[in-house]
Amino acid sequence: MPTFVNDTQTTIKNTSGKTMRFGFTPYHGAQLTANQVVTVDGDISDYYPRPTQKRWRQSVANANTLGIASVSRNIRQLFIGRVSNAAAVSTINAGDMVWWDPTVDSNVGSIRSAVDTPAGGTLVATRTAFAQKFIGRAVASHTSQSAVVTNFVVDMSATTIFTVACQSETHNIGDAMGLVGNAGTFLITSASTFIKGVTAPESIAVCQSYDPTAVTTTSVRLVSPYSA
Numbered sequence: 001m002p003t004f005v006n007d008t009q010t011t012i013k014n015t016s017g018k019t020m021r022f023g024f025t026p027y028h029g030a031q032l033t034a035n036q037v038v039t040v041d042g043d044i045s046d047y048y049p050r051p052t053q054k055r056w057r058q059s060v061a062n063a064n065t066l067g068i069a070s071v072s073r074n075i076r077q078l079f080i081g082r083v084s085n086a087a088a089v090s091t092i093n094a095g096d097m098v099w100w101d102p103t104v105d106s107n108v109g110s111i112r113s114a115v116d117t118p119a120g121g122t123l124v125a126t127r128t129a130f131a132q133k134f135i136g137r138a139v140a141s142h143t144s145q146s147a148v149v150t151n152f153v154v155d156m157s158a159t160t161i162f163t164v165a166c167q168s169e170t171h172n173i174g175d176a177m178g179l180v181g182n183a184g185t186f187l188i189t190s191a192s193t194f195i196k197g198v199t200a201p202e203s204i205a206v207c208q209s210y211d212p213t214a215v216t217t218t219s220v221r222l223v224s225p226y227s228a
Contacts, residue, residue: 002081002100002109004226009074010044013037016068024059024071043073077227079135079154083142084110091144095164096191097179097204098154099133100226111135111152114179114191123181126188127202131178134204134224137162156227161208166218167195171211176203177220194220 012025014032023029026040026047044060045053063069083089084104090113092098097114104110114134120126136156142149167180178198181188194205205220 002079005078005080007041007076007078008043009039009041009076011037011039011070011072011074012044013070014068015070020068022063022069024056024063044071074157074160076155076157076160078139079111079156079226080151081111081154082109082148082150083112083152084108085145085148086110087145088116089113089144090116092138092142092152093192094138094141096138097222098135098138098191099130100135101133111138111154114188117188119186121186123183123186123188124199124202126186127178127181127198130188131202131204132225134222135226136222136224156222156224158221158223158227161219161221162205163217164205164220165190165193166216167193168214168216169196169211170214171196171207171209171218173207173210175207176200177205177207178202179204194218 014020014034014036017034019031019033021029021031025038030038045057060071064071086104089110092113098111100109101112102109114130117126117130120129136154139153139155142152175196176198177194177196179188180190180193180195205222207218207220209219211218
C-alpha cells in the first residue's frame, strides 16, 4: 500500500541580480548566478557546526534582509508507492504528473503517468477523471516494463511552488491549470505541460505567476485530493 511521509528541504535563490558566492550554503559555500536556485535536503541550520550556528543564522538573515538571497524552508509531503512493470503502464519521467490506479496487477495498484488516463467522452471528462485520482509530481523516472519499483516517490506538497512547462500563453495569479490534451481523441497528451482555461473539476494546479506576455514556463501550486 502507498505510504505518506514528510521531509524538509531548504531552497536558496540568488536574488541579487548578479553572480555571488554565499558562504552559508552547504557544504562549503556555493557561487550562484543571478536567479540560480539550489536545494539542499533538510533544514540548512542542521549543516552548521553547533558552536557557530548563531553566526551562520545571522548570515542567512542578513542575506534575506538585504534582498541578495531568498532562503526558505519547505516541508514536503511525499507519496511513496509502487510502479508496475505491466505493458500498459507508460514510462514516467521525473517531473511528470501522475495518478494512482488501484486496478493494476489484480488490484494491487500502480502509480501511472497522466497520459495513461482512460479517454472519457470528452477531453474535459478525461481531465476530470485524472484530477480525481491525481497524486502529484514524480520525483524520479521509471521506464515502462522495467522491474517493479515499490518505493517510487511523488511530491504532492500543496505548499511548494513548482516551475512547470506550459502552453505558450499569458497568465494571471490564480488561473486554474490542467494538462494539455487532444480534444479529438479525448486524451491527455503530455504528463508535464500545463494549459490555463480549464474548468474547476479538471484543474490540478493554481497558477502562482503573473505573465503579461506569452511564456512557455510558469509557476504553480499543485492541488491533489490526496494532499487535501
